[in-house]
Amino acid sequence: MFSVSLRLRPQIHRLPINLNSKSSLNKPFISTMTTTNPKMEEKREQENHSKNSTILSSKVEKMQGILDEDSTGGWDKCWEQGLTPWDLGQPTPVLLQLLDKETLPKGRVLVPGCGAGHDVIAIANPERYVVGLELSENAIKRAREISSSSPNAKCFEFIETDFFTWRPTELFDLIFDYTFFCAIEPRMRASWGTQIHELLKPDGELITLMFPTDDRDGGPPYKVSVADYEEVLHPWGFKATSILDNELAVGRRKGCEKLGRWKRCLNHSQL
Missing domain, CATH: 3.40.50.150 (Vaccinia Virus protein VP39)
Known part of the structure; x- marks a missing residue:
């Protein structure tokens, strides 16, 4: 990951690192890896919401199409095809x-x-x-x-x-x-x-x-x-x-x- 000159080959002293150690040496590394960017998190939530809204709108349109063709039996077809955007999957x-x-x-x-x-x-x-x-x-x-x-x-x-x-x-x-x-x-x-x-x-x-x-x-x-x-x-x-x-x-x-x-x-x- 690092570029090293061929002319200068400095001696590098490697320190032994115990990956299982809970010493302060490892704490900054762990903290850096787990820190989340609030703006990135908000953007990700907005993208997920937009994606879910698109999927829901698509289901509603398909459901309405089925019911336009058959206003009575269409409800059963919607359940059969899993087009039930009104179903929360839990009690209200x-x-x-x-x-x-x-x-x-x-x-x-x-x-x-x-x-x-x-x-x-x-x-x-x-x-x-x-x-x-x-x-x-x-x-x-x-x-x-x-x-x-x-x-x-x-x-x-x-x-x-x-x-x-x-x-x-x-x-x-x-x-x-x-x-x-x-x-x-x-x-x-x-x-x-x-x-x-x-x-x-x-x-x-x-x-x-x-x-x-x-x-x-x-x-x-x-x-x-x-x-x-x-x-x-x-x-x-x-x-x-x-x-x-x-x-x-x-x-x-x-x-x-x-x-x-x-x-x-x-x-x-x-x-």
Whole structure:
């Protein structure tokens, strides 16, 4: 690595170095090798974020293409091909926070469009029986695989059916909707509101994690607003008890989510 003149051949005295030694001789060398450049690290993170965003955008475009061709069976094809950009691969963080704070109703819980069932598994316990509803056969298979070793396996079930035509024998104390309202075509939102009304007990609670609230064209996911929910829920007597920005939103969803909690006025009657 070093250039040595042929004319001058100075005698070089080599010092023995013990590579295993913890002496101060080795410390500067180790420190130099492990020191990271903050600017380089920031640049690397930006490059990784850009790469992940490109991959995600590509998946969304492919997913939308499949659903344009087949709006019903397309969801199952997306699961079959692994085109599920909405799937976090884990329970929704803000839902875990609500569970930790013990602010969720007990009793029967419904999660429409449950996907791989991460939220279903997280909510379920001896005090809450959870039903995960899903139209996709492949999603149901995946959910059952993931949940097979759950200690609360008797506290939940997955049903493959259409949310809009399903008629259960019992109503629910809580309905949790995340990435379902935004997945259906906007023209179907009024029917969503009607079905929520039909499935929830009179004193039950609806929790909506509203996404995406930013301005975008097309879908799914179709852009949503608080007003969109109010439009289809107010006719059934639902009023928001709280609407907050979701500070625990993940990745590109940051700044594009609101957590809404809704209760029905018991003296409401639809004219």
